[in-house]
Amino acid sequence: SAVISQKPSRDICQRGTSLTIQCQVDSQVTMMFWYRQQPGQSLTLIATANQGSEATYESGFVIDKFPISRPNLTFSTLTVSNMSPEDSSIYLCSVGQVLPGGYTFGSGTRLTVV
């Protein structure tokens, strides 16, 4: 299965600022997924990032707040814009497919907004 490097692993940010999270994969993948996991909660899909096209956002998530770039088949970024304390969460990227190996997740970025 793919190996994912996610940066930064954690950050503390001031409200009103933006943070860009990077996701690097060791192999080419068609689709990358960005999730949010609030403290002690489950994973919620933010968007699906396809190379060469605009990301597809889930209900409740908008591009202005979570712009995504996907410049090539091994890399993607998620930006959390104009942050508020409610954005404090773990953000995870994921790659893979249902078969054969399932989905692989990065270790996540733990974001605290103060």
Place this chain on the structure above:
Amino acid sequence: QQQVKQSPQSLIVQKGGISIINCAYENTAFDYFPWYQQFPGKGPALLIAIRPDVSEKKEGRFTISFNKSAKQFSLHIMDSQPGDSATYFCAASPPGTASKLTFGTGTRLQVTL
């Protein structure tokens, strides 16, 4: 509605015991049911997965039981060990190579000595 309901929210099991976590889904189009294990500070890792054409799948100490008519599936951890202490998530996805996963709410398992 594409929901996956998971129970219990937390579970304490003695070492050597059996841990059982249950999930129920609503969307009959789901055809892939993985379980993920997550340790603190780490991303979820695929543990075991099942398709609805079988009723049970076993990998080592981990077994998925699947009941298609009841739209339920469960994870059994036999001979639970302290190293199994983690949060477990069930998930489901519809057909398709790169379909979106819908996750359950998670179960925090603690295995005591």
